[in-house]
Amino acid sequence: MKETPKSPFQELAKQASLQPQEQLLEIRKNELRLSVGIPKEITYQENRVPLTPSSVALLVNSGHEITIESGAGKNANFQDRQYSEAGAKIVYGKEEVYKSDIILKIDPPTKEEIDMMTPGHYLFSAIQMTNLTDSYIKQLINKKITAIAYEFLKDQEDTLSIIRSMSEIAGRSAVLIGAEYLGNPRGGKGELLGGISGIPPSEVVIIGAGTVGEYAARTAVALGASVKVFDNSLAKLRRLQNHIGIPVFTSIIQPNILGKALLTCDLAIGALRSDEGRSPNVVSEEMVSKMKPGAVIVDVSIDQGGCFETSEVTTHTNPTVLKHDVIHYGVPNIPSRVARTASYALSNIFTPILLDIADSGGFKNYFWENMIIRNGVYIYKGNLVKRHIGERFNLKYKDIDLLVGAHL
Numbered sequence: 001m002k003e004t005p006k007s008p009f010q011e012l013a014k015q016a017s018l019q020p021q022e023q024l025l026e027i028r029k030n031e032l033r034l035s036v037g038i039p040k041e042i043t044y045q046e047n048r049v050p051l052t053p054s055s056v057a058l059l060v061n062s063g064h065e066i067t068i069e070s071g072a073g074k075n076a077n078f079q080d081r082q083y084s085e086a087g088a089k090i091v092y093g094k095e096e097v098y099k100s101d102i103i104l105k106i107d108p109p110t111k112e113e114i115d116m117m118t119p120g121h122y123l124f125s126a127i128q129m130t131n132l133t134d135s136y137i138k139q140l141i142n143k144k145i146t147a148i149a150y151e152f153l154k155d156q157e158d159t160l161s162i163i164r165s166m167s168e169i170a171g172r173s174a175v176l177i178g179a180e181y182l183g184n185p186r187g188g189k190g191e192l193l194g195g196i197s198g199i200p201p202s203e204v205v206i207i208g209a210g211t212v213g214e215y216a217a218r219t220a221v222a223l224g225a226s227v228k229v230f231d232n233s234l235a236k237l238r239r240l241q242n243h244i245g246i247p248v249f250t251s252i253i254q255p256n257i258l259g260k261a262l263l264t265c266d267l268a269i270g271a272l273r274s275d276e277g278r279s280p281n282v283v284s285e286e287m288v289s290k291m292k293p294g295a296v297i298v299d300v301s302i303d304q305g306g307c308f309e310t311s312e313v314t315t316h317t318n319p320t321v322l323k324h325d326v327i328h329y330g331v332p333n334i335p336s337r338v339a340r341t342a343s344y345a346l347s348n349i350f351t352p353i354l355l356d357i358a359d360s361g362g363f364k365n366y367f368w369e370n371m372i373i374r375n376g377v378y379i380y381k382g383n384l385v386k387r388h389i390g391e392r393f394n395l396k397y398k399d400i401d402l403l404v405g406a407h408l
Contacts (some may be wrong), residue, residue: 033357034064037100040072043107045316047075047339048346050104050124053082055351060087062355069097070184072311075331076339104350111139112335119144122363124350126151127378130278130304134393137384141395144382146363153349162317165345171215171271172336174298175204175223177334178267181320188327189294191266194224201226205261207253207282207307208271209236212300214243216269221248228261232274259287266292270299270307279304285324293325303332367404374400 036059038050049072051059056066066088070080080090091097098116103109105125109117117123123140127149140147155161179193180186182202204220206213209231217240220227228249231237237250245389251257262268262283268291272279279301288297288310299311310323314330315335321328335342353373360366367374378386383398390397 021285032360032362034059034354034358035101036064036354037097037103038066038068038072039094039103039105039109039113040069041106042110045336046107046333048106048342049073049076049078049105049339050149050343050346050350052344052347053078053086053088056083057086058089058351059354060356064354064358065089065092065100067097067100069094073343076343078340078343102354106346108136111136114139114143117143117145121145124150130160132389132392137379137389137395140379141382141384145379146377146381147379148347148376149375150346150376150377152378153353154372156372158372161349162346165341165349166335167211168215169338169342169345170300171217172219173211173334173337174212174216174269174271174300175219175267176224177329177337178204178269178296178298179223181329182266182294186320186327186355188296191294193220193267202267203261203265204228205230205258205265205268206271207231207258207269208247208273208301209233209240209250210271210273212273213269214240215270216300217244217248218221220267221246225267228265230258230261233369253282255282255287258282259290262287262291264292266295268295268297268308270297270301270311272301272307273304280303280309281307281309283308283310285309288326289324291324291326294327296327296329298329300334302330306330367400371401371403374404380404 043346059066068083068088068090070090070092073083084090094113095116102122107121108125108128150162151160153160153162182188182191182193184190191202193202202225202226204225206227206229208214209229213229217227217229221244226290229237229240230251230253232253241248241250272282274280288308288356297308299306299308301307302311302313311328311330312321313332314320316331319329319331357363357366360369377400378389379399380403383403384390385398385400389399
């Protein structure tokens with residue numbers, strides 16, 4: 001039996017089949033496994049937690065490891081059992097938490113907590129510029145970690161995303177707090193904020209037309225109050241007017257006009273902020289002394305010193321002081337008053353960031369691909385990269401873009 005002659009093309013195909021072939025594999029984006037630790041907050045009356053159980057479940061199902069100190073979510077009404085069922089590892093000491101590569105928390109770590117960190121750690125937390133010291137910054141630098149301040153984190157719209165979320169909460173809460181202290185149970189004059197038919201509406205003065213001022217104005221208008229908004233930025237006043245959608249009284253801050261508005265108002269809200277760390281003091285004690293007895297001041301700017309001369313820092317347990325027969329509410333960190341809502345807002349921002357870091361293959365690639373996120377970094381692998389911090393404490397600083405560009 002004769003063999004059928006082989007064509008040259010068959011022989012070529014045979015030889016090609018003997019060559020090493022590329023194996024077709026499924027390309028997995030999320031190949032990096034993150035190790036995230038969440039310690040319990042120890043700052044007085046800090047009730048928020050950075051991740052909710054539902055966000056933990058999403059991260060764990062994506063292959064990441066979440067370690068949470070027992071009781072971290074208790075004040076936001078998230079129990080250890082919920083985190084455990086979501087797949088988190090519950091531990092009973094901070095030392096275990098700080099073995100994670102990424103530390104996620106609300107307030108800045110204490111010096112004792114920094115001591116638990118090691119070179120290569122990544123820290124997400126607040127920085128709180130008003131309380132910052134050079135020794136604190138030097139301690140973080142010496143640990144050769146990468147520290148990211150969530151106050152500086154921006155989104156694709158160039159908005160300070162976490163600050164905006166917390167400001168929305170603070171603005172709405174400020175009006176509700178004022179309404180509460182106008183009522184009899186809190187020692188107020190027994191007035192319903194907004195009024196009813198046949199009764200002139202309550203008057204609300206808002207100083208500051210940023211996010212806090214905007215959401216305070218929205219809430220006050222919705223309750224039926226007569227609202228007056230003051231700010232030194234015409235652009236902010238125009239934006240507030242456009243966003244609210246109905247005409248409200250707006251004015252540049254002029255002492256005589258502001259003083260007249262305060263004379264008759266029932267609720268005054270301080271919502272001015274400064275990039276320099278100290279809010280401008282625009283309401284003098286004399287102006288406060290002329291306000292109606294029983295009026296309420298809610299100074300949301302108190303964490304930067306306040307914009308009322310008579311404001312004092314108070315606590316959630318003793319939130320008010322009485323001066324010139326005017327009730328002053330001066331509790332910093334108003335979002336912690338509604339910790340569960342605030343925690344959901346924080347979690348909605350942190351979770352996508354963590355997933356993006358994993359999808360990018362780690363922080364190095366993430367910083368390279370996302371210029372916006374670099375705005376939140378103030379220490380990069382032990383190098384100070386925020387100019388205003390360096391100038392404030394006379395410390396050497398570097399350009400983060402150069403460091404990231406050099407693939408350090």
